[in-house]
Amino acid sequence: MEKESIALWFQGLQDSICHDLEQADGKARFQEDQWQRKGGGGGKTRVIQNGNLLAKGGVNFSAVFGEASEQMLKMMKIETDKPIDFFATGVSIVLHPINPMMPIIHKNIRYFEMTNGMWWFGGGIDLTPHYIDKADAKWFHQQLKAVCDAHHSLFYTEYKKWADDYFFLKHRNETRGVGGIFFDYLNDKKGYSKEQIFDFVKSVGLSFAPIYTHFMEKNANLPYGESELAWQGVRRGRYVEFNLVWDRGTKFGLETDGRTESILMSLPPEANWLYSYEPTEGSKEAETQSLLKKEIDWLNIKID
Amino acid sequence: MEKESIALWFQGLQDSICHDLEQADGKARFQEDQWQRKGGGGGKTRVIQNGNLLAKGGVNFSAVFGEASEQMLKMMKIETDKPIDFFATGVSIVLHPINPMMPIIHKNIRYFEMTNGMWWFGGGIDLTPHYIDKADAKWFHQQLKAVCDAHHSLFYTEYKKWADDYFFLKHRNETRGVGGIFFDYLNDKKGYSKEQIFDFVKSVGLSFAPIYTHFMEKNANLPYGESELAWQGVRRGRYVEFNLVWDRGTKFGLETDGRTESILMSLPPEANWLYSYEPTEGSKEAETQSLLKKEIDWLNIKID
Numbered sequence: 001m002e003k004e005s006i007a008l009w010f011q012g013l014q015d016s017i018c019h020d021l022e023q024a025d026g027k028a029r030f031q032e033d034q035w036q037r038k039g040g041g042g043g044k045t046r047v048i049q050n051g052n053l054l055a056k057g058g059v060n061f062s063a064v065f066g067e068a069s070e071q072m073l074k075m076m077k078i079e080t081d082k083p084i085d086f087f088a089t090g091v092s093i094v095l096h097p098i099n100p101m102m103p104i105i106h107k108n109i110r111y112f113e114m115t116n117g118m119w120w121f122g123g124g125i126d127l128t129p130h131y132i133d134k135a136d137a138k139w140f141h142q143q144l145k146a147v148c149d150a151h152h153s154l155f156y157t158e159y160k161k162w163a164d165d166y167f168f169l170k171h172r173n174e175t176r177g178v179g180g181i182f183f184d185y186l187n188d189k190k191g192y193s194k195e196q197i198f199d200f201v202k203s204v205g206l207s208f209a210p211i212y213t214h215f216m217e218k219n220a221n222l223p224y225g226e227s228e229l230a231w232q233g234v235r236r237g238r239y240v241e242f243n244l245v246w247d248r249g250t251k252f253g254l255e256t257d258g259r260t261e262s263i264l265m266s267l268p269p270e271a272n273w274l275y276s277y278e279p280t281e282g283s284k285e286a287e288t289q290s291l292l293k294k295e296i297d298w299l300n301i302k303i304d
Numbered sequence: 305m306e307k308e309s310i311a312l313w314f315q316g317l318q319d320s321i322c323h324d325l326e327q328a329d330g331k332a333r334f335q336e337d338q339w340q341r342k343g344g345g346g347g348k349t350r351v352i353q354n355g356n357l358l359a360k361g362g363v364n365f366s367a368v369f370g371e372a373s374e375q376m377l378k379m380m381k382i383e384t385d386k387p388i389d390f391f392a393t394g395v396s397i398v399l400h401p402i403n404p405m406m407p408i409i410h411k412n413i414r415y416f417e418m419t420n421g422m423w424w425f426g427g428g429i430d431l432t433p434h435y436i437d438k439a440d441a442k443w444f445h446q447q448l449k450a451v452c453d454a455h456h457s458l459f460y461t462e463y464k465k466w467a468d469d470y471f472f473l474k475h476r477n478e479t480r481g482v483g484g485i486f487f488d489y490l491n492d493k494k495g496y497s498k499e500q501i502f503d504f505v506k507s508v509g510l511s512f513a514p515i516y517t518h519f520m521e522k523n524a525n526l527p528y529g530e531s532e533l534a535w536q537g538v539r540r541g542r543y544v545e546f547n548l549v550w551d552r553g554t555k556f557g558l559e560t561d562g563r564t565e566s567i568l569m570s571l572p573p574e575a576n577w578l579y580s581y582e583p584t585e586g587s588k589e590a591e592t593q594s595l596l597k598k599e600i601d602w603l604n605i606k607i608d
Contacts, residue, residue, distance in 0.1 A: 245548050261580045265579055273575075
């Protein structure tokens, strides 16, 4: 399993996802910026704005390599007295819809290797509905469970928990949304071959377009007004807080001189902050707020 | 110089600044939330929203104390084998005006002491015009130089440079605004007495209201339209990026379980992110962008 073939597959995935999203949106087209990294490699950032359904979103591919900087090694807690080269490739996606009744979604898959012999895959997919619909959340987790179960019976349980812990705003004591799956440092230490792990990562990658286009089709015509837009602004503010304060990928990118505009494509077109805002008791906003918790068993949640 | 008398003076400053700002705004009133910290102490958070001139702003006072947590000691790089108590008090302010032709402003003064004998003052004041007016920036720095010069001939030069370095968005390679002054860990190691340092800190605190109400009066009626509001949204986005990614005070607060709503009162009511936005060449937005640099000698800048 050569790193080049992983990067090539990732690049193909970017193409196919962009194609499916453009088709589902029906209006906007991705704008592509190709960029080069000084130390080696580069990427293709593709951003969609002002669509029929999508307000702003990015589907990024990158494959970068070169000598690992001191800062990079420090952030990865690797101690070494001789230079190490690294190679990193990945596809990352964030989509912000226009309609507040449609969820925000994020997906990332990545592969990393170093000339000291270390390698691993990582990734995840999580859903952030502005308004949590329990049936939608259940369906989302059912899809992820099916993806996981095809590879290992323990993956869903383990990676669902990891997502709960990862996509969490500690300073708000709330989850980003309804979670999903998250995994990192996945290598052959646990008895899976590199091929098996890559197959799993591919399945996660391929699950994205059908999952999100399902919501694009299903929720596109749900009605909304001023109060739903105001709540969307608040929820988008929390999305900004998570990405800039807690997301390790964003922090790593910004601190190691990554391409800022590619990293921050994840931010919404607009976000709001109101001091000490609390949804009215009994409102649908309050219901969503009450569901921003870890350890909800979405597969078995009672649908009202 | 007892810590209580410093805290008391800070609290009085909060009152007087809120009074002056309400008078200059002419409409909105500060809403006060008193809060207690579990481990000891508390604060008064005062927020103003939807004024004649101010869109959103906070003037916070706090005086907190208790046993320093492991995390706190680690963040301050203090190694100790026995428990240490700390005491921290401060006033911090951020104001976001409605009119994009009026600048955003920030001020903070603080005092910290620990039962191991360490103590220091810190603080700063910096201006973030959505549109940089060179004469306004010059006037602002003249005020700060006068405040500094009354205490020490080297303060302005040293703390102006510190502000350039501190209020800097590394991932954008741009300053937050036109800078100001910033200082930290100011104690008697350099030959000033505690009284002399506190006097300087008081002067910085007292300079705030006259400086900002000057801009409120002078710039209140400058005309603006859609394009100025769009640029304000972008500049506010950068303000969010600085506060959530780089500001040490914000990070410290969020990571040590501070009161989230008091810390994040610094965020604007609304912010925007457009992918790869660049102001049109030759525009006034492009001129502002070109001035977001360190080491500009604002006192001697050529006014066109």
